[in-house]
Amino acid sequence: MNQYHFKQSFSADPTLSDKLFDLVEDTFPGLSSLAECGRKLGASWETASTPFIRFHDDVAITHVGVLEIPMHIMGQRVTAGGVHAVATRAEFRRRGYYRQVMEEVLEYCDQLYETLVLTTPQPEFYLPFGFRIVEEQIFKLQCDCTGDTDGLRILNFADIKDFTLLHRLLETRTPVSNVVGVVKEKPVFCVNEGSRSLYYVEDLDLIACMEIEDCRLHLFDLVATQICSLKEILARIPQHIEEVVIYFSPERLDVKDVQSFPHKLDETVLMVRGTFAAEGEKFMLPRSARC
Structure with a gap:
């Protein structure tokens, strides 16, 4: 049986969370606020992540977190390990501490997961540990559409009905894509999307992670038990839309004349370690699932 030196437990040490966020906030300013959004939505960082801390x-001084992401890859259910919140205090860098912690993390993960994923603007930190870059694509299509009904409303999580609605759909969602999608995942979604406006389409029973910029619709994720067509979504947006940019493989949206382009979402790349059946396919890991 392996003995881990850096693996910690939030439940065993009530002071651990404050110590960790003192470190990660120094590296990723604002992350503590996002984590608090996740907690308010009932999906806490501490219940989802296994911390490895020196x-x-x-x-x-050094942290690497591991969490589980239930994914749908090329039609198959895969429980991937997500490596996240990798941080070392500036004054302790270049001393080998990160390598020591990461090597222990990989020893731990190799017993549990065939696939590891992470997103980062600095892939050079992970290449030495067997991670590789997987190219992602965005998908664009031109249109000339103005919805005939105002079918959207922004969810209000101070309302228990909307809070319950979110959890119901996250628990029962179908993958947004058969190439790469996510099912029954809450913590990463709530951290990534909890501080943003989430739109609910009541008659479709669908949550859309989206933004409208002038006449351009940016569609980042859909949370629903059944994925509808893009045409049905556009019909419920009472605003002129000339272009749709989709940040996941759109094969379930019943669209034509879609063009794909290599893209780095927020200047980050997707990296994987181990098997990844969608490698070489045109897809993007949705924003809501990136860690």
Whole structure:
């Protein structure tokens, strides 16, 4: 049986969360606020992530987190390990601490997952550990559409009905794509999307992670028990839309004349370690599932 030196437990140490976020906030300003959004939506970081932390005089100096992401890849259910919130304090860098922690993380993960995923603007940090870059695509199509009904409303999570609705759909959602999608996942979604406006289409029973910029619709994810066509979604947006940009493989949206382009979402790349059946396909890991 392996003995881990850096693996920690939030439940065993009630002070651990504050020590961790003191570190990660120094590396990723604003992440603590996003994590708090997740907690308010009932999907806490502490219940989802397994932290591997190196300490120096009771101060967290290096962290690598691991969480599970239930994915749908090329039509098959895959439980992937998500590596996230990798951080080392500036004054402790270049001393080999990150390597020590990461090697232990991989020893742990190799017993549990055939696939590891992460997203990063700095892939060079992960290439030495067997991670590889997988190219992602966005999908664009031109249209001339103005919906004939106002079928959207922004969810209000202070209302228990909307809070319950979100959890129901996250628990029962169908993957947004058969190439790469996510099912029954809450913590990453709530951290990534909890501070943004989420739109609900009541007659379709669908949550849309989307933004409208002038006459351009950016569609990042759909949370529903049944994926409808893009035409049905556009019909419920009472605004002129000339272009739709889709940030996931759109084969379930019943669209034609779609063009795909290589794209780095927020200047990050997707990296995988182990098997990944969608490699070489045209897809993007939805924004809501990126860690």
